[in-house]
Amino acid sequence: MAQRRRFILPALLALAIAALLSTSVLTRSPAVVAEAVPAPTGVSVSVRGTVAVITWTGTADRYLVEIATDPGSAAARRLEVTGSLAVVEDLVPQTRYLARVSPVTVAGQGPASAPAGFTTPAEGFPLSPPAVTLASTSSTSLTAAWKEVTAGASYLVELSPDASFADPEARVVTESKLTFDKLSRKRVYHVRARVVDAAGQPLSDWSTEVFGQPLQSAPLTVGTYNILKSARKDWSKRKPALVRTILGEDPDVVGLQEATPSRRGGTRQYLALTNALGPEWALVDASSGSTGETRTVYNTTRLQLESSGHHPISGSKRYGGFQRYVTWAVFTQRSTGKRFMFVNTHFSPRTSSASDGHRVSAARQLVAAVKRANPENLPVVVVGDFNTGMNRTSSNRVYTTILGGGYRDPLATASGRLGHAEKTIRVNVKTVNRYRRVAPRDGFAALVDHIFVTPMRVKEWEVVARLDSRGRFIGTIPSDHNMVRATVELP
Numbered sequence: 001m002a003q004r005r006r007f008i009l010p011a012l013l014a015l016a017i018a019a020l021l022s023t024s025v026l027t028r029s030p031a032v033v034a035e036a037v038p039a040p041t042g043v044s045v046s047v048r049g050t051v052a053v054i055t056w057t058g059t060a061d062r063y064l065v066e067i068a069t070d071p072g073s074a075a076a077r078r079l080e081v082t083g084s085l086a087v088v089e090d091l092v093p094q095t096r097y098l099a100r101v102s103p104v105t106v107a108g109q110g111p112a113s114a115p116a117g118f119t120t121p122a123e124g125f126p127l128s129p130p131a132v133t134l135a136s137t138s139s140t141s142l143t144a145a146w147k148e149v150t151a152g153a154s155y156l157v158e159l160s161p162d163a164s165f166a167d168p169e170a171r172v173v174t175e176s177k178l179t180f181d182k183l184s185r186k187r188v189y190h191v192r193a194r195v196v197d198a199a200g201q202p203l204s205d206w207s208t209e210v211f212g213q214p215l216q217s218a219p220l221t222v223g224t225y226n227i228l229k230s231a232r233k234d235w236s237k238r239k240p241a242l243v244r245t246i247l248g249e250d251p252d253v254v255g256l257q258e259a260t261p262s263r264r265g266g267t268r269q270y271l272a273l274t275n276a277l278g279p280e281w282a283l284v285d286a287s288s289g290s291t292g293e294t295r296t297v298y299n300t301t302r303l304q305l306e307s308s309g310h311h312p313i314s315g316s317k318r319y320g321g322f323q324r325y326v327t328w329a330v331f332t333q334r335s336t337g338k339r340f341m342f343v344n345t346h347f348s349p350r351t352s353s354a355s356d357g358h359r360v361s362a363a364r365q366l367v368a369a370v371k372r373a374n375p376e377n378l379p380v381v382v383v384g385d386f387n388t389g390m391n392r393t394s395s396n397r398v399y400t401t402i403l404g405g406g407y408r409d410p411l412a413t414a415s416g417r418l419g420h421a422e423k424t425i426r427v428n429v430k431t432v433n434r435y436r437r438v439a440p441r442d443g444f445a446a447l448v449d450h451i452f453v454t455p456m457r458v459k460e461w462e463v464v465a466r467l468d469s470r471g472r473f474i475g476t477i478p479s480d481h482n483m484v485r486a487t488v489e490l491p
Helices: 002-033 235-248 269-277 353-373 397-404
Strands: 041-048 051-057 062-068 077-082 085-088 096-105 116-119 133-135 142-145 154-160 169-173 177-180 189-196 210-212 219-226 253-257 281-283 295-299 303-312 325-333 339-346 380-385 449-453 457-464 483-489
Touching: 041 096, 041 116, 051 062, 051 096, 062 085, 077 085, 133 210, 142 154, 142 189, 154 177, 169 177, 219 235, 219 339, 219 380, 219 449, 235 269, 253 325, 253 339, 253 380, 269 281, 269 295, 295 303, 295 325, 295 339, 303 353, 325 353, 339 353, 353 380, 353 397, 380 483, 449 483
Parallel strands: 219 253, 339 380
Antiparallel strands: 041 051, 051 085, 062 077, 062 096, 096 116, 133 142, 142 177, 154 169, 154 189, 189 210, 219 483, 253 295, 281 295, 303 325, 325 339, 380 449, 457 483
16 A cells, blocks of 8 residues: 555656646746737838938837838838848839838737838939039020039039929030020019930939029229329339239229320320230320329220210319319119210319319219210219318318209218228328328318219229228339229119
């Protein structure tokens, strides 16, 4: 009996252990089956040509990505990846696709994300499109420019008055810029470009469209300069200094005074100076005596002379011994097509108290003569040597007569009004230097050399003088007057 118990007890113990182990296995199995991994969220697709980059947010280590043209398609492309990014290549151009992502776990495929739709673009091109910029240097043109995409490339460039490009002006060029001419200043134009082959077939997509208008306004730099008769001082040294001074300001037009009709033993002074300025410079009137010593020079590449005229100042021979003039010229600014009148004069100096009244008369004659010569009411710039030492106040009748004619003083016009000088340079330096090495200064700014304008923007007004830190002239003093320069914008 005892022996039987020795065999039965171990057997029961073995059965109990086996049952315990079986129970343990059965209680673990449901944990594996019930393991829940949520569907990915935030599925996003970025497309470049026939390649799609798919990203998402999820908690699994591996995912199954499915790409199809319709949901549940048996022909879906499947890609298993590690992480949360997949790259799918060789898609069909211009095709609508749906992408969905599912987690992959030890239990199999988990729940899928919501499908994300995307469309591949039309068949890709081998080259990138040019990056076009647009600029204008005239009121009738626009210039498109871009960096060269590849050596020897040709470009098809289109210009259209609207964004539809329904009926564009098209040109093929091999340069990386193109100018369209004969445009309207008031119209906005749209421009695009693409790379093409020798047969005109596209090698790139169209560039991003750019748009703009031809130039609306451009700076006009004007000056007045009493250059001192060539018989005075050393003309051979002064002429180069005068040229450096004028060209250093890069003006469009300058009114000269004391540009004497002739000089001893050589070329007439105003011709010699014009020739020295360069081949692009010309005189409004190159004749020997029609406007005396009041002459106007201009840059022919920037201005086109339309007409000119002059008015002899009555009574001027009595004060100074020779005839003085009011001269004018009508110009077209080539860059904008805008027209204006430029007036230049030189009043008689003070020889007696009677000459004060004569300058007032000269101012009246100037206002009346310009009004008669300007029936179109063009913008006007008046420059000159007005030869009055009186300050620019209401007690100066020369000054008030000119202002009464509709002109504005850039140094006195209230800020914010057209005609006010927005910036001034050396405004306290006298325009008459009398060859003193230290430039004379005058805080009251007497009216000698000056520039008046009809209402227009005046960006800068300057008394031109090359001075060192101590206020002394550097090098040769070109004249006993300093040049006055203004930069304006025509209305």
